[in-house]
Amino acid sequence: MSATHAHDHDHGHGHSTAHDHHGPPAGITRWLYTTNHKDIGTMYLWFSFFMFLTGGTMALLIRAELFKPGLQFLDPEFFNSLTTVHGLVMVFGAIMPAFVGFANWLIPMQVGAADMAFPRMNNWSFWLLIPAALLLMSSFFMPGGAAASGWTLYPPLIIQQGISVDMTILAIHILGASSIMGSINIITTILNMRAPGMTLMRMPMFVWTWLITAYLLIAVMPVLAGAVTMLLTDRHFGTSFFNAAGGGDPTMFLHIFWFFGHPEVYIMILPAFGIVSHIIPAFARKPLFGYASMVYATASIAILSFIVWGHHMFTVGMPAAGNLFFMYATILIAVPTGVKVFNWISTMWRGSMTFETPMLFAVGFICLFTIGGFSGLVLALAPVDITLHNTYYVVAHFHYVLVSGALFSIMGGIYFWLPKWTGHMYNEKLGKVHFWLSMIGFNVAFFPQHFLGLAGMPRRIPDYALQFAEWNAVSSIGAFIFGFSQLLFLYNIIECIRSGRTSTQKPWEGADSLEWTHLPTPVPYHTFETAPVIR
C-alpha cells in the first residue's frame, strides 16, 4: 500500500499543466494495473451498469412470469433463484458499486486531493468484484440452480440447498472485503488529504454523506460476513448456530442479518442524498439550504439505523416491548429524513430553476423517495406490519426507496457529472425522454404493487390467485417500459462519450464545488498535483 499525497505548496488554484507530463497508458494494462481514481471510478460505474442490466433482465423475467396467473414459462425453483439473485445483484453489484464509482471520481476532486489515499488497494477493491460477480452468476449453472432463499439468505432453507449457496457465501465475503477496503480508502482520503482550508464543515455534501456511509460499511459488513460464515459452518462443519435440529436458533440469523441489513439500506441511500444535494442547488441557482442541518441529519440517520433492525421481524414473536421499541425508533428516523426533504424544497424555494435532465431526476427523487419513506412509516407500525409483512406492499415500498431513490439519484448524478468526466454534453432531449419513460414506467410498475400488497398478495411466488390478475398485468407492463427505457440511457452515454458536443468548464451555472470551479473539463488524467487553497 502506498499513500499518495497532495503538494502543499500553492502555484495558484487548480491543476498545474507543467506537471501534466503523461496521460494514461494505452491498452488493457491501463485498466488492469491502474491506480488512478478516475479510471477506477469509471470501471466501477461500467461494472455497476452491466450488473444493473443483468439484474434488470432477471426482473423482467420475473415480471413476465407474473404477467398473468398460472405458471407461464419459468420453473418455480428457478423463479425463486431469480428473485434471490436479482436482489443480491442489484444491492451488491449495481447500487453499491455505482456509489463507490461516484466516490472514486468525485471525492479526490471535491476535497482537493491528488488521488485516493491508497491507490493500489483501490485497484484491488475493484478487481475483487469480478470474481465475486462470476461466482454469483455461475451459481445458476450448478446442480439445483442458484440460491433460492431470497436475498436475505434465511435458514433453515439456505442450510438445505446445494453448492450454489456456498458460491453465494464466498461471493458475499469477497464483495464485503471489497467494500471494506473501499471504505477504508474513502475515510482515509477524506480525513487526511483535504486541501488547505477545506475544513470538515466546508466539505461538499457528497463527501459528507460518503464519509458517514463508509463508517456504516466498516461497522456492518463484518457483521454480514460473520453471519454468512456461521451459515457456512452450519452447512459443512457440524455447527448449529442457526440449525434448530442441533439446538441453534434460526431467528438469531434474522437478528444478525438485519443488524447489517438496515444500515445497509442507508448505505444505499445516504450517497444518493449527497448527489441530490449537489444537483438541486446547481439548478435552483441557490446555495444548499441548511448545510449544517443536512450534515447532522445524515449523521442522525446513520446512528438511528443501528437500533431499528427489529422492524424487519415484527412477526417472529419478539416481546411486545421489543416491537414497540423498534416501532418508535423507526418512526424517529422520519425526523432527520424530513429535515433533508424540507431543506431540498427550501433550496428550490424562489430559486431560478431550470429543469435539465439531472434536475428532473433529482425532483423525481424527492417526490418518489418521499412516497417510499411514507410507506416505510406505514410498515414501521407493528400492528399494521403484522398484516402487511411479506406482501407486495413491502416490495412496492423498498422499490420506491431503492429504484426511485438510489437509482434515480445515480442516473441524475451521471447526467450531472458526465460533461465533467467526458468533456462532452449528453443529448438533452434524449435524457428527458429517458427520464419521463423511467418515471412513468416505474410508477406503473410499482404503484399497483401497494394495492396488491394491501389485498394480501404474498411476495416471492411464481403464481397467484385470480383476484390479483389485473394489477399484476399493469405492473408487468410498467416494468417492461422502465426496463427498455434504460437502453436509451446506455445509448445516450455512449453517444455522449463518442460524439457529444464539447462541454464548457462549468456547463451548470449554479454548480460550485471544486471539480467545477478549479478543474478544466474534461478533468486531466492527474487531478490536483498542486493542492488548491480554499478560502
Added chain:
Amino acid sequence: MEKQRRNAVITGVVLALMAIAIYGVVVLKYMVR
C-alpha cells in the same frame, strides 16, 4: 508530505483493525455461547 503519508497509513490500519474486530466479536459471541 511524510507526515500525511504516515497519518494515512495509521488511519487505514486502525479502520482495518476495527473491521476485523467486529467480525471477530460477531463470530466469537455465538461460538462461546
